[in-house]
Amino acid sequence: MIWLLSRLKRTESVRIMINDDVKQVTGVYHRRIGDVVVTAISDGYIDAPYSVLQSISPIDAQAILTEEFKPTPPRISVNCYVIQSEGKIAVVDTGSGDTMGPTLGLLAKSLMEIDIDLKQIDTVLLTHMHPDHSNGLSNPNGGRLFPNAEIVVSEKDIEFWHDDSAMARANESQRVRYFEAARFQIAPYMDRLHSATGEVFPNVRAIDLSGHTPGHTGYMVESGSDSLLIWGDICHVPDIQVRRPEVTMVFDTDPEAAINTRRRTFDMVSSDKVLVAGMHLHFPGFSYIMKNKDGYRIIPESWAFTA
Template sequence: MIAPPDTQIPGVYHRRIGDIVVTALSDGYFVTEREMTRNLPEAERNQALAAAFRDTLAFSVNAFLIYSKGRLALLETGSGKYLGPTLGHLPANLEAAGVAPDDIDTVLLTHMHPDHSAGLTDMETGRRHFGNAELVVHENEPRHWFDDEPMSRASDLYKQLHFQMTREQVQPYLDRMRTFVDGEVFPGVRAIPSAGHTPGHTSYLIESGKDRLLIWGDTIHIPEVQFARPEITMVPDTDPDAAAATRRRILEMAAQEQFLVTGMHMHFPGFGHVSKEGDAYRFHPEAWRLPF
């Protein structure tokens, strides 16, 4: 009698953008009992999830490798060991993709929340996970998370999980951290500031030949809700009004320019296109591509 499988296939998916290869990597997912939306009644959220045949609000957490001009960047580092056993799977999926941490030249971050940056450093030893990499991030991110004044106004949970965690994770990289305002930050990768979710939240446009991919960070957290209702904001947004305005701007740009898009909380691997329908938007997942 044959035993059924008890593990999932690796969370690795390749997508060619001209001469650049982007590999989506899964860090896992998280489900939280805490309320995560600011202006969405629970009944409406549950109705939207049920309409999409989902019985729970689970957030995918994705990262991306970018192979360009003989160099390798990792966009986001996953959650490390900070957020529970359903997360922290990026190292295993990096290995499945044939990449060692020391192969990575550059770590790009969209922002410094723990599900994006808590995989920078070993929380037990304080050693960098990516020994040869520079850390590249918008200048407003370390400026905010290393500032004691906004930290003093945060809840105890956010003081520990956001401010203190960020400082611990980033500290070993301070001598190799490069900040930017906008422009090209890696070969073929252009930063598009998208503040609101955090002060330095950034989307990245990857361009090669005629191909373009917009990796929009946390522009969308709940696909079943926020495409149809871009005004819905999240509890971790540092500036909810700016986050909502940025979401509309990014979705409008993606729809008008017909960008291929993906993001850190899109259902893995998350590639697809956006169309506009009245005042709302719709996501069209891209079909599996083979060969990529």
Template structure:
């Protein structure tokens, strides 16, 4: 008798960037109402999702990325942690990729929102990456430590966002190293992309003639925000700046034909952005067994 499948295969996908191996790790996905989108009518957002054969309410993938260069191992973001039934897979996928948490020597954080910091600590609040240096943009660190900024938020965001961020900052306080720009790991350069949060950061991975820009949360809902880059998110700290940053980076990666990856692009989350008329079209990379691919 054959048994029915009860779960998907591990969410692990490798891509070599020169001498650097990048591994996309799925944490799962989250569904949220269209009211979490701003600067676009809900019926317009629903129409875009419907035309792209996506569910309404909107579905957002959650990913992290492992970077291995020589004997160095970095993890970019840690996902939500086991907070909902559809997320919390990153730690298991990291293990499926053959990497123990203890071997991660650097944590690179795009920013401190719950779907990025949730997997930093266990239920007891202890670090899950005990040997890692914790690297974060200086403006991001300052924002989540700012009592005035916390007081300006509603009670729910104070608890989940500020409370959660501060708990993780406390857990990694002894191994925190702040940056503003420049190389933050061998072959990895920080690219400030402010707006979503003050210190929101992308990471450009480059080796030889190859490069990949992990652009963090430039988009949350690609089916909506690629054709309508003015669409913002309710969690944007500065929505106008987030939209301006999105337009700037769209122009840059399309002009340069820069390979991209994102925390909220559908897994395995590697793509290019092509110009289409006055706008853009996201072109997902084809699945390949070749680690080098066509980046």
């Protein structure tokens, strides 16, 4: 009985410790690729409704997420990556700034915690222009949040989001959230855009992964014998789309092309055993894709205690 009481007390004290004030520390994780340091930074997360998924019923989606011990409906990580190479600093995507609610927009705060000021960013490498990737470029007054950065982005995304006839075909929500936001965010950088082709930063090559948007781009980091493909939005809900690459998102510009690019990328990284990172892989996102007789599997890399 005494033993039971002391046990209850211990349980009680644990319960008291885990109260509403307990918060995770900033989501930052460093990973070395040869001589390059890549840092995953969590911009936060989105709780998405099942209606963002296409070619799968909500019941089937829920069954897969439940089987994978994941929240239902899907909770989608939003990650950015910092690349430090040859004395320069790049950030891959900018998160959503303060445009998408309290669970997002943590990039700037996390950079401060690792002593990187936005002024120090030499280059912003954009995987594409969507609000959770590029709304962190500018402040609400239209000023640059990265005052000294050059911007690498596919011309195809710039052209598409500035295409008035494509905007006229879009519905009201798409017009405001995608077309107008992309135009507003990129406006103060129009004199410092660079094409997403070839080597775009020391030890980083742009890779065409179009489909999700017309200019969707991945960035391959290579140093010595190490490599890492930061693949942008090759999948949004990895627990579902790695098993079922045919599942698309309501915001894919060209769903068929997105499926083909997803399969081609899975084939490439699984056969070459390339480490990947992604904006919507569960934080920090460093993972491998394995091909088996039933399709593909995603295998998150083990946490490393030193970078």
